Amino acid sequence: MQDLRNWLALATVHGLDGLKFQRLSEHITAAELVALPVSALQNIGFTSRQAQLLAYETDSKIDSALRWLEQAENHHIITYFDPAYPALLKQTKQPPLLLFVKGNPAVLAQQQLAMVGSRQPTPTGRKIAQAFAAELSQQGYIITSGMARGIDSESHKGALQAAGITIAVLGHGLEQVYPASNKALAAAIAEQGALVTEYFPSVEPQAKYFPQRNRIVVGLSIGTIVVEAAIKSGSLISANLSAEYSRDVFAVPGNIYNPQSAGCHLLIQQGAKLVTCVADILEERSFLTNSCAKTEPTVAKNRNIDLFAAQLLANVGDDVTTIDIIAERSGLAITEASIALLELELAGEVATVPGGFIRVRSA
Numbered sequence: 001m002q003d004l005r006n007w008l009a010l011a012t013v014h015g016l017d018g019l020k021f022q023r024l025s026e027h028i029t030a031a032e033l034v035a036l037p038v039s040a041l042q043n044i045g046f047t048s049r050q051a052q053l054l055a056y057e058t059d060s061k062i063d064s065a066l067r068w069l070e071q072a073e074n075h076h077i078i079t080y081f082d083p084a085y086p087a088l089l090k091q092t093k094q095p096p097l098l099l100f101v102k103g104n105p106a107v108l109a110q111q112q113l114a115m116v117g118s119r120q121p122t123p124t125g126r127k128i129a130q131a132f133a134a135e136l137s138q139q140g141y142i143i144t145s146g147m148a149r150g151i152d153s154e155s156h157k158g159a160l161q162a163a164g165i166t167i168a169v170l171g172h173g174l175e176q177v178y179p180a181s182n183k184a185l186a187a188a189i190a191e192q193g194a195l196v197t198e199y200f201p202s203v204e205p206q207a208k209y210f211p212q213r214n215r216i217v218v219g220l221s222i223g224t225i226v227v228e229a230a231i232k233s234g235s236l237i238s239a240n241l242s243a244e245y246s247r248d249v250f251a252v253p254g255n256i257y258n259p260q261s262a263g264c265h266l267l268i269q270q271g272a273k274l275v276t277c278v279a280d281i282l283e284e285r286s287f288l289t290n291s292c293a294k295t296e297p298t299v300a301k302n303r304n305i306d307l308f309a310a311q312l313l314a315n316v317g318d319d320v321t322t323i324d325i326i327a328e329r330s331g332l333a334i335t336e337a338s339i340a341l342l343e344l345e346l347a348g349e350v351a352t353v354p355g356g357f358i359r360v361r362s363a
Contacts, residue, residue, distance in 0.1 A: 137164020
């Protein structure tokens with residue numbers, strides 16, 4: 001139990017992911033790290049805030065997480081060094097230090113396809129998402145998505161209706177359900193698959209968490225299917241992440257006059273596989289069975305920052321700036337700013353630090 005307390009303590013430190021800890025663990029154990037005084041933590045690279053948090057402010061969060069763990073048999077905490085930690089997720093740029101799971105943790109290691117798309121899809125988009133998810137479930141794939149309104153929810157429903165397994169990755173703690181209208185859906189997913197998050201159980205949903213959640217949806221999956229997405233959307237960031245991690249990207253075409261299809265058309269122009277039926281996905285998979293066989297992550301720094309992100313980058317400097325100020329300076333909504341900042345962080349242009357973001361300067 002003490003070992004788990006150490007992992008939970010480390011997980012409270014914002015910015016400490018699995019890869020960073022793996023490097024630290026070559027020189028120091030989790031128990032030794034947690035026991036270090038603030039000055040020593042700062043000497044090995046922790047910021048003042050991170051060091052203070054780890055040294056003095058972790059107990060209440062740890063106790064709360066352990067109480068949640070003991071509440072039900074289907075509550076689990078999987079650490080980065082646990083054999084149950086998904087191997088594909090370890091191949092990503094910022095793998096979570098640990099995962100909170102409600103449901104069956106064994107499904108995380110099975111073959112998954114991510115399905116993402118608009119929160120306000122057309123009736124046709126809803127029908128496609130449900131139909132694709134149902135048929136893919138019957139073919140033995142697990143459907144992974146983010147349980148947001150729209151395409152996410154329809155994808156989960158399609159899998160459940162086909163008696164398949166589905167995984168929902170959440171941008172909040174497992175004591176919460178968001179949106180509240182998905183309470184019954186969340187219960188069904190936990191019964192027939194798993195709810196997964198990197199956030200402590202009591203953490204409430206915030207706009208800035210959802211773009212971060214997307215990297216886990218993609219990281220767990222061998223490929224990503226986009227069903228209706230606007231040009232500026234979190235779904236396109238998910239698709240770009242999938243390509244960055246050498247995973248397959250599939251896009252469903254739509255009406256050229258519908259802005260909700262514009263993102264899918266852009267992806268197709270950029271090389272995503274155009275799919276009009278599940279057979280198209282299965283055919284592509286038969287030729288790309290080794291697309292995820294790498295044992296080490298291959299992450300290239302993306303310099304193709306679009307105008308939307310560039311507009312926001314101009315308002316991030318060497319001093320720590322909160323997301324609220326960045327959004328206000330850029331004339332963007334908080335949600336739009338969160339998406340653009342995630343894209344910039346993944347491209348290596350900005351870094352998340354306690355209190356906000358800073359610009360990353362090239363050497």
